[in-house]
Amino acid sequence: xxxxxxxxxxxxxxxxxxxxxxxxxxxxxxxxxxxxxxxxxxxxxxxxxxxxxxxxxxxxxxxxxxxxxxxxxxxxxxxxxxxxxxxxxxxxxxxxxxxxxxxxxxxxxxxxxxxxxxxxxxxxxxxxxxxxxxxxxxxxxxxxxxxxxxxxxxxxxxxxxxxxxxxxxxxxxxxxxxxxxxxxxxxxxxxxxxxxxxxxxxxxxxxxxxxxxxxxxxxxxxxxxxxxxxxxxxxxxxxxxxxxxxxxxxxxxxxxxxxxxxxxxxxxxxxxxxxxxxxxxxxxxxxxxxxxxxxxxxxxxxxxxxxxxxxxxxxxxxxxxxxxxxxxxxxxxxxxxxxxxxxxxxxxxxxxxxxxxxxxxxxxxxxxxxxxxxxxxxxxxxxxxxxxxxxxxxxxxxxxxxxxxxxxxxxxxxxxxxxxxxxxxxxxxxxxxxxxxxxxxxxxxxxxxxxxxxxxxxxxxxxxxxxxxxxxxxxxxxxxxxxxxxxxxxxxxxxxxxxxxxxxxxxxxxxxxxxxxxxxxxxxxxxxxxxxxxxxxxxxxxxxxxxxxxxxxxxxxxxxxxxxxxxxxxxxxxxxxxxxxxxxxxxxxxxxxxxxxxxxxxxxxxxxxxxxxxxxxxxxxxxxxxxxxxxxxxxx
Numbered sequence: 001x002x003x004x005x006x007x008x009x010x011x012x013x014x015x016x017x018x019x020x021x022x023x024x025x026x027x028x029x030x031x032x033x034x035x036x037x038x039x040x041x042x043x044x045x046x047x048x049x050x051x052x053x054x055x056x057x058x059x060x061x062x063x064x065x066x067x068x069x070x071x072x073x074x075x076x077x078x079x080x081x082x083x084x085x086x087x088x089x090x091x092x093x094x095x096x097x098x099x100x101x102x103x104x105x106x107x108x109x110x111x112x113x114x115x116x117x118x119x120x121x122x123x124x125x126x127x128x129x130x131x132x133x134x135x136x137x138x139x140x141x142x143x144x145x146x147x148x149x150x151x152x153x154x155x156x157x158x159x160x161x162x163x164x165x166x167x168x169x170x171x172x173x174x175x176x177x178x179x180x181x182x183x184x185x186x187x188x189x190x191x192x193x194x195x196x197x198x199x200x201x202x203x204x205x206x207x208x209x210x211x212x213x214x215x216x217x218x219x220x221x222x223x224x225x226x227x228x229x230x231x232x233x234x235x236x237x238x239x240x241x242x243x244x245x246x247x248x249x250x251x252x253x254x255x256x257x258x259x260x261x262x263x264x265x266x267x268x269x270x271x272x273x274x275x276x277x278x279x280x281x282x283x284x285x286x287x288x289x290x291x292x293x294x295x296x297x298x299x300x301x302x303x304x305x306x307x308x309x310x311x312x313x314x315x316x317x318x319x320x321x322x323x324x325x326x327x328x329x330x331x332x333x334x335x336x337x338x339x340x341x342x343x344x345x346x347x348x349x350x351x352x353x354x355x356x357x358x359x360x361x362x363x364x365x366x367x368x369x370x371x372x373x374x375x376x377x378x379x380x381x382x383x384x385x386x387x388x389x390x391x392x393x394x395x396x397x398x399x400x401x402x403x404x405x406x407x408x409x410x411x412x413x414x415x416x417x418x419x420x421x422x423x424x425x426x427x428x429x430x431x432x433x434x435x436x437x438x439x440x441x442x443x444x445x446x447x448x449x450x451x452x453x454x455x456x457x458x459x460x461x462x463x464x465x466x467x468x469x470x471x472x473x474x475x476x477x478x479x480x481x482x483x484x485x486x487x488x489x490x491x492x493x494x495x496x497x498x499x500x501x502x503x504x505x506x507x508x509x510x511x512x513x514x515x516x517x518x519x520x521x522x523x524x525x526x527x528x529x530x531x532x533x534x535x536x537x538x539x540x541x542x543x544x545x546x547x548x549x550x551x552x553x554x555x556x557x558x559x560x561x562x563x564x565x566x567x568x569x570x571x572x573x574x575x576x577x578x579x580x581x582x583x584x585x586x587x588x589x590x591x592x593x594x595x596x597x598x599x600x601x602x603x604x605x606x607x608x609x610x611x612x613x614x615x616x617x618x619x620x621x622x623x624x625x626x627x628x629x630x631x632x633x634x635x636x
Contacts, residue, residue, distance in 0.1 A: 005286040033068030036075035047092035067143035067231015072384035086126040087112035143231035162350035181357035183369030188342030191435040200329035218302035219418030222449035225343035229263035233270035239349030302473035321521035364390030368434035378452035409454035417446030420526025422533030458555035464492035481524030484515035500546035550621025568615035575605035
């Protein structure tokens with residue numbers, strides 16, 4: 001591979017790569033991110049390669065294995081260029097038809113297109129699908145265009161031009177000024193201005209400084225950083241290089257959680273390629289800038305997403321947070337000034353350098369600039385990664401992009417900010433999504449998790465679930481988190497078990513205030529949010545659990561019962577067959593009855609009962625009607 005020693009050589013190589021590519025040659029770009037791989041994308045890729053070889057089309061059709069383009073709900077997904085035809089939920093048995101009809105015959109296969117469930121309108125191109133056309137995909141939009149294992153693909157779309165500009169046109173001071181003027185805030189959760197953080201590190205007098213990519217993405221349901229590292233690792237590396245040059249660092253680290261093997265694999269390949277081409281190592285692009293990078297795999301501790309705990313882990317210690325100040329920008333890794341940003345923050349840097357601070361700042365709100373990637377999951381039709389401008393409303397994300405809730409269910413809330421975030425009710429759906437507005441509403445941006453909840457979600461149990469997660473992930477170093485979160489969890493657990501008592505809610509709020517104000521790190525400080533936000537917006541559910549022994553969502557097992565309505569039961573036997581604990585009695589032409597003492601409340605009887613009968617119901621907070629006497633159960 002050629003080593004690039006100047007800006008001129010970089011541009012010559014880019015033009016050479018482009019000259020060897022025919023823009024009219026068919027190219028089938030197939031998502032092979034973790035999500036699509038789980039849905040069978042690897043088999044689809046193999047089927048395409050085999051079919052192309054069998055038909056002797058090796059030199060006529062290209063196959064590109066790409067990262068995640070975001071529409072995870074409809075994977076495996078592929079885009080056929082140059083027409084940009086987008087097919088969803090592709091199976092190996094579709095491959096021959098795709099090549100014959102679409103690639104060679106230029107005909108669209110309707111069943112593989114996105115079809116609007118309300119209008120039956122078909123979307124042929126990716127950009128025509130509502131999920132995509134309501135986004136602004138400045139970062140993840142490139143994922144489907146490149147093979148993450150091909151540095152040539154990245155160079156072809158302008159890769160490393162921002163690094164060249166930074167090294168030979170901008171200089172450290174101007175780079176930092178541009179990042180400050182852009183208004184970029186850290187995308188890892190805290191939202192601290194990135195340029196200001198860089199400036200602090202640069203102004204330290206230490207000769208040795210470090211930069212770190214925080215890819216310890218531990219929020220349940222969040223996979224934004226994973227998708228960027230899997231799909232476009234060179235963009236993150238380029239941002240890291242520019243940041244290192246600006247603050248005066250010569251060594252850097254990718255701290256990636258061990259549960260992301262594909263991300264680690266792709267970053268490892270990217271580092272090797274970058275070194276071979278001269279973007280890493282000594283005298284980068286012929287300059288006097290030297291920089292090396294290592295990958296460190298975290299062991300899966302959620303608390304290591306906090307920067308001081310991450311540093312402790314990187315140094316080989318137990319991952320526990322440390323009091324601040326001093327901040328890592330002054331005293332970080334091995335006591336040296338260290339700049340830590342998350343994956344998405346670093347990926348934004350090439351955009352700012354190439355397009356200018358003003359262009360970046362033109363997107364978003366006054367206090368939150370640019371776009372933000374969210375992992376939209378839960379009770380929503382279109383799950384996946386969405387990249388939207390700061391300031392978009394929750395309603396637009398849930399309904400325009402997410403397609404609303406499936407099954408005609410009613411929206412209840414959306415949780416933002418991960419385990420330490422808060423739940424936004426329907427009354428706040430028109431709130432703008434940015435760092436400041438979410439904080440004012442009792443939640444947070446976090447790294448970008450967004451979970452949609454419907455009417456079947458018990459908000460007490462939802463809060464209990466996340467307090468359980470946080471209690472388990474607490475490092476135990478400080479008392480407010482170690483003991484406070486545990487006691488909050490105990491109260492929530494008792495409430496869901498029907499053991500709540502007067503005074504519990506007041507004690508819960510008191511514990512939350514103490515933990516939130518005195519815990520050592522953001523895990524402990526944010527741990528009360530699930531309880532506080534649900535108490536604020538859904539206090540009636542808490543009170544119903546305690547005062548009435550009733551779960552409005554019919555979710556908490558200890559507060560519900562299943563009942564067979566004798567007026568509707570046809571004695572078909574379906575529920576009896578599915579009842580593992582044998583809690584249902586009855587027989588042919590004998591109305592069925594559930595023995596409440598034997599019932600484990602698994603719900604199998606409700607699922608088994610034919611919809612036409614609807615004899616089984618779930619109830620809460622009211623006594624179960626007495627069973628009919630044996631002689632009255634006979635249907636004759």
